[in-house]
Amino acid sequence: MKTTCFLALIIVQNQTLSFYSYNLWIINQRFSLCSSVRSQGHPGMMGLFKTKPLVYRPVRDVDLGPQSDEFYLQAKVKAPRMTGILVKIFAMLMEIPLLGSLLLYILKGDNLIHKLVTHAELEEPPLFVPLHPFEDPEEHEVKCLESDLSPARQVQSAIECLPTYSEKKPSFCRWTIMDYHRAYTSGDVTPFMVAERFIAAVSKSSKPPYQMAFFIASNDEEILRQAKKSTLRYERGEPISVLDGVPVAIKDEIDCLPYPTTGGTKWLHKERPCKDDACCVKRLRLCGAVIVGKTNMHELGAGTSGINPHYGATRNPYEPTKIAGGSSSGSAAVVSSGLCPVALGVDGGGSVRMPAALCGVVGLKPTFGRVPHSGVLPLNWTVGMVGILAGTVEDAMIVYAAISGEIPSHEPSNIPVHLPLLGLTKSISNIKLAKYGKWFDDCNDEVRLCCSQALNKLQTHYGWKTVEVTIPEIEVMRLAHYLTIGSECNTSLDLIRGKYVSDQGWDARVALSIYGAFSSTEYVKAQKIRNRQLQFHKKILAEADVIVSPTTGVTAYSIQDDALKTGELDYINGAALVRYSIAGNFLGLPAVTVPVGYDKLGLPIGLQFIGRPWAEATLIYLAFAMQAACESEHKKPEVFYNLLSKE
Template identity: 75%
Template sequence: MGLFKSESVVYKPVNEVNLGPDSSEFYLQANVKAPRMTGILVKIFTWFLESRIFGGLLLYILKGNNLIHKLITNAELEEPPLYVPLHHFEDHKEKEVKCLDSALTPPEKIHLAIDCLPTSSETAHNGTRPSFCRWTIMDYSRAYSSGDITPNLVAERFIAAVDESSKPSLQMGFFINYTAEDILRQAHESTLRHQRDTHLVHVVFEGEPISVLDGVLVAIKDEIDCLPYPTTGGTKWLHDQRPCTDDACCVKRLRLCGAILVGKTNMHELGAGTSGINPHYGAARNPYDTNRIAGGSSSGSAAVVSAGLCPVALGVDGGGSVRMPAALCGVVGLKPTFNRVPHSGVLPLNWTVGMVGILADTVEDALITYAAISGEIPSHQPSSVHTKINLPLLPLTKSISDIRLAKYGKWFDDCSDEVRTCCSHALSKLQHHYGWKTVDVTIPEIEVMRLAHYITIASECYTSLDSFRDKHLAESGWDVRVGLNIYGAFSSMEYIKAQKIRNRQLQFHNKIFAEADVIVSPTTGVTAYPIQDDAQKTGELDYVNGAALIRYSISGNFLGLPAVTVPVGYDKMGLPIGLQFIGRPWAEATLLHLAFAMQAICLTEYRKPVIFYDLLRKD
């Protein structure tokens, strides 16, 4: 009978909840009660879940055991619902920034972003050269300008590398779709623009690079429209129901800068998981250990950057889906403020929590790409909203000396011992080097927020597929079929209560940001875990590891806050660990400042992945 108790909670008014370090608020760990299942077990579970006789009862039990009934369904909340995390623009008076005019073209924005970059001698605070570093956008640009190499040759090496990575001996699963002919066409045009002997160049190319991104390889998650490729969302059928007829806005902006768009990266099917194991296109494997996950759902985008195939890739972050794989693969991941980057041309799988994000080899490359793709579409922007774009001037100067880092100790420490030790050590080094202070805080009801976010993203995904979901359900992976059945189990009342919790959590976070500039945490609770053979054909249900991976990502999506992850070390197996900074709305410049400061401290300790391709090598 315990399974069917109608337990509930009555939430205190926000102004009565203590957010200070001495708060007596009880930290509730993720109450995930679901065994890991793959292969025949996940098929049997799916059959029961889709059964008219057993399905409803099983879903009711699952929701009760995972505290959804107690914390959401039967909860009493006084706050009105907040359906979309749109933030009024507030000038936070960020220091050491360059403000962009929203009317500038993407190449003009990139030109101003270059002025914000440090010199090579300023990259690491101690002036030493790191033992390993990936080639950056500026490395490619300088190599092209000097004539040391051409975009044509880089493209040829890229195609050969991807072909090699796809062989049975590796099966890295980087891409769902890429076309050598289209890549070489773009590379040829870029090579002509880089030619110094301009009288040999056809007038359409003008004989001049468009920007530093001209000829730089950029990969696109297969959730974002990019011609000439279909947008599958990691499925075998969605592209037939929603043909791709144009580039997404963010892709158009990169194309305007001369970037070579090299194809559509692998992803967890429909973004409905955290592992990146896709039964249709193969598991996207981690370049640091090919037997381990790359993370999801922007798994391929993180892996190609980690492996040196591209300095930058785009992903979509609806529940940590950019930051999580970035951390697991040892690269930088930036999720901007909700609505900072136009979402036109992105699969509408989750309207109020998803955001185009950037995966990059360095903070500097994330900054350049952010400058290129950010900003409203003028014709679509309400006249009452105006957001200016600040870019951080790197490196940091002494004028940025009073950063306050909010840390919720119980939450920060709710991770593996190695993640906790590594992130705590990195934070200590950051404080010691720059003199920044930590503010001890309590973030109440974190587990409640996780459940509310899950109800929100699940309901929106289920609804977005409504017109063709049932027709194609049998074509989906077994893990996604389970997910979609659970997604459809939430009621309108539960969705609305989740939005009340969104309002409540935004008030909590606003109070914290009144006392601190950013919130700091690990990016994931665990490092990349092994890919089991039995998961590759069916997908897997591993909600325990999934909850650990997503633990620190929720507020960025549910509340529309900007967040960035930066590599800070490795576990005993040599697997990367990331540290995350969560910021105020529209304060991406502050986050990039902090990420750059953290990167500068850790840069000399970065390690080369097992799978790495040097596309600028001198043969």
């Protein structure tokens, strides 16, 4: 007992108690409270220090215009980074029944969970699932896919929407799906040759000096078997689609035979064996894609760095000493490094878009319910969804077309799939980009300057306009999202995770302890906040085509050696990485990130567009226009493999 108290004292003295719950980072600060939140009898910031509950102003009374008096509550994180012995001690303290409960209560109180969520009063009813009824977004210059098309025919429809092929390439570009298809069709290269080069490249990448840790599982014989079949189809002149023979990687949160689905753990597959391909994987196979393995990820998706103590830290191809981001770290890195033109991830809190931005590739998260979710680990079922990582917007659109809708044996979806006609970039005018300036600028100077310059390019090249708006209570939304994703993960694992405590990474153990501290009351209050935020966003998107922001608040940070075995708790950087991601997941809105530049170290920076429900065509169109304005400046990563020619 004396030892426990002594260790607890060490933690307190080092100010570590209040910093280890993903989005709970507002510590020991005195903030002015946003004007849409008031205390009964005590308006303004005084309500923050009273015992009476906060009362949120009704949505109808909140001004969303540029002159709104809403206060932007900026995160002020002063959290020491924890790895090694410190994170082990903290995890063990959290797991002591009485002491752990006390620490968790303090965590929630210090981080304003009690004030802003638990004891708050809201008139909005809860919204438990952000499944949007279909309303035609009235998109222009689009192609509507017929509901009974096979995945291969949907891919063909996407090809018909691409701009005219040009032999001219920027100084650096990744090989696209169409590049692979043309090379295979000409006979210059075969899928089997690409598979052999892929296997050699992955083997090389896993060794010093880089030790990239791209994959959790990859079977050479299985890859060659698929590639041989694809090669024979091309020799007969009968490829299934342009995806035939193209290497595609799958995040290890998605079922894909013959591999186990581990979720980045050493134990989850023992309780939930993989018995079939996920729906999205089936659709890719029906297009002839060569599935090359399961990519590395942050354990249970419970972090933003991609550092996995079981399978290694996925490293950033632009600078291998930096993180790739998480949790779809491996999927972003294999695309960035040229090993695959596309990969699948799962986005529960920016987990596709964050690593895409840090690794300099495109990340697309569709509307909630757009892509069938069967065969995906049920870790966060109302915020997580399958997303696409790709080297180009065109490739993201091709795979989006392939995996959208129902599998052929099911009733077709009644939600039409629209694809933009990308060859008509300058034909669509009057695009309005909603920008909340205080939020947009809440990033480091290099990210802010780069993203602002990217917006200027859109205005200069296409004449599109930026509309200033206010998005209230962004920090409150983050807390509510964290409550939601944490509660859902805890519920899905509650009956089994106790059996495998010793098999869990130390950072994951801390996360799971915090997830279990949320109550049913807090979960319901979070869903009321979800309803409230959705109304705010719908009002803004009724006046603008998309909301624009940076994708992350910082670029990729360094991997420290002491984090490799224990994982790390680094919520200063984590807070900055998730800053712009939450609305897409919590509200089920589609979102896309596209690379727009680099910082002074040559690390990528991404710009994000958040769209109306079911309006993926508009997002893809805007991302393509942004890509066209920036592609001449694209830089080659330090770790890059050219699979279409001998190196």
